[in-house]
Amino acid sequence: ITDQEDNKIYLDNFDYQISKSIFKSIGYIKIEDKLDNLYEFSQIYIDTKKKEILGTDTKAFINNEDFKINAKNKPRVFSNTTKINNNTSTFDKSIFTLCDYRENDKCPPWSIQASKMRHDNTKKTIYYDNAVIKIYDIPVFYIPKLSHPDPNVDRRSGFLPPSFSDSKNLGEEITIPYFWAVNKDKNFTLTNKLFAKENPLFLGEYHQAFNNATLFADFGHTEGYKKTNSKKKAGDKSHFFSSFIKNFKNKNDSESSLSVSVQHVSEDKYLKLYKIDSSIVDYNTSTLENSVNFIHENDDIFLGLNASVYETLKNDYDDKYEYILPEVTLEKNLFNDEQLGNLDLQTNYKIHQYDTNKFTNFLVNDFNWSSKEINYQSGLKGQVFGNFKNINYEANNVDLYKEEANSELFGALGYLTQVDLQKNNNNTNHYLTPKILLRYSPGSMRNEINGSRLEPIGAFSINRLNNINNFETGLSSTIGFDYKLKKDKKDFDFSIAQVVNEKENKKMPTKTGLDEKLSDIVGSSKYELSDKIDLKYNFNIDQNFRELNYSEIGTSLDLNVVNIDWSYLQEDKHIGIQEYVKTKLDYTTKKNGLFSFETKRNLITNSSEFYNLSYEYFNDCLRAGIVYRREYYTDSEIEPENSLMFKVTLTPFGNVSSPSFGQ
DSSP, X not given: OBOTTOOEEEOSOXXXXXXXXXXXEEEEEEEEOTTOOEEEEEEEEEETTTTEEEEEEEEEEOOOGGGOSSTTOOOEEEEEEEEEOSSEEEEEEEEXXXXXXXXXXXXXXEEEEEEEEEEETTTTEEEEEEEEEEETTEEEEEEEEXXXXXXXXXXXXXXXXXXXEEETTTEEEEEEEEEEEEETTEEEEEEEEEESSSOOEEEEEEEEEETTEEEEEEEEEEOOOSSOOSSSOOSOEEEEEEEEEEEEEOGGGOEEEEEEEEEEESSTTHHHHHTOOOSSOOTTOOEEEEEEEEEXXXXXXXXXEEEEEEEEOOTTOSOOEEEEEEEEEEEEEEEEETTTEEEEEEEEEEEEEETTTEEEEEEEEEEEEEOOOEEOTTSEEEXXXXXXXEEEEEEXXXXXXXXXXXXXXXXXXXXXXXXXXXXXXXXXXXXEEXXXXXXXXXXXXXXXXXXXXXXXXXXXXXXXXXXXXXXXOEEEEEEEEEEEEEETTEEEEEEEEEEEESSOOTTSOGGGTTTSSBOOEEEEEEEESSSSEEEEEEEEEOTTSSOEEEEEEEEEEEOSSEEEEEEEEEEOTTSOOEEEEEEEEEEEOTTSEEEEEEEEEETTTTEEEEEEEEEEEEOSSEEEEEEEEEEOOOOSXXXXXXXXXXXXXXXXXXXXXXOOEEO
């Protein structure tokens, strides 16, 4: 039978009372409505005037795609009695789930059992009375009244799933977030963290979208510890973080952006103690930044304006603040000519104040020129580079700089020559490029203490110091080569270089190795055996070829069911003092399981810096996992702790977490 609403009714018999407009049937009844939803009943009464259906022993299979989060979802409701009309669907003594069917008609991964379930089509909300949440038919949570938007609602105001935890530093806590959809373009989340033995923490997150702009604000407040001691000091604790970004589309395809960042905490250990984490807050941060930044750029010009105040959260700094007010950067391509080559100008103006009374004021003009590439009949290629730098500065109480106003001129010329060699043999391609850079810069530089490890690509630059306020001087050459092998899906890249100076230059940073006549021999390599496996190795060998000053080994392995990332780093001598191993392993089982292990171990102190171990099971409607974490702190107020947590995510509702059991 097809009714006036295009609903199809399948049944063995029926009675129709014309005077009352009542249609009824007993036996197996199946109804397919115009939305492709399927209903099965043992008895049914249909009031054709009121357009209302009453049924018993109901099985409702909701095929509406809006109810499906995953293609495998099979939304369904089973109930003793059912009442359906245009506005609402009511199910008494019901069981609801979104999960796919399981073999032998086993219980679904999750279900909600209720004395009454009502779906309001107008409000797009599902209500439950005496709701029991079951996971694999095991009751895990009971609530007298429960409601949530139906799955086709993008967002709505209401309470988000609560969470529980237990930490060594703060004890037991329950977190209750409330989401307020203020408007289509803005929302606010209020989160209450209630502790059994400490004062509560109140958190707020505000998001708003504008035309080509976004605003984020995150803030919180607590009265601090209830019980204080020499380590746990009394006093309120709070934070306020905000980020605003505005993008502009200008004429002639140029683009501009304005960003404003505000970050403030009342106490250094506050973020880490309460583990505050959001889209703009990371509790592991050690530096706060308050800044205003404007950028404008088009094809041949870049303009940057910046003003920043930094605050360190570390204990070992006497002065916590650092000011850059202002910093102006201008980059401009002056010409790009087939005969004359390419010339770029970079101008930087920066006022910097730090450590209370240390002050620098720099204006630097940097001209970088490169000739067109020269090809010789012998197969050699050559290119000339030039760098002219004018540094103007004032400084107070900084040992590296003179006190009075100064103006300095530096310049360098470089000539790079190389030859590209190639050999093809049985689908294997070899590419070898030996190269030499000759560099000369007259004059004498200032002492420089800041620098980074020399790498092959940087060794062939005429600006190896990479510091806008200083410049490497002297006569030097760089020798080395690049090698590449390609065979089928295998790629191997290897580069090596060494800088040979005419004489020692003790004004260069020790870490670079460029203060000696012979630098370290620096190399980098990467071997991609396939799209599943790759290896890398970077190194610095001492000039005497006897010692490794730097060694970095890494490998990534993707075998579908097993993913491994492993790395080892060792620094010695002038480069640094650290040695550690990092390991991350993911193993996916055949039955939708994911085992993960991640750790970083300091080999010098023979201790782990972090340790995470987890197992997660997932299917079309549920993710369940157990997580063990070991967190290490070297702080007098925050103690290291172990944590163990069981977490379940019910699609599409959110998370149900056990307490994070601390030790």
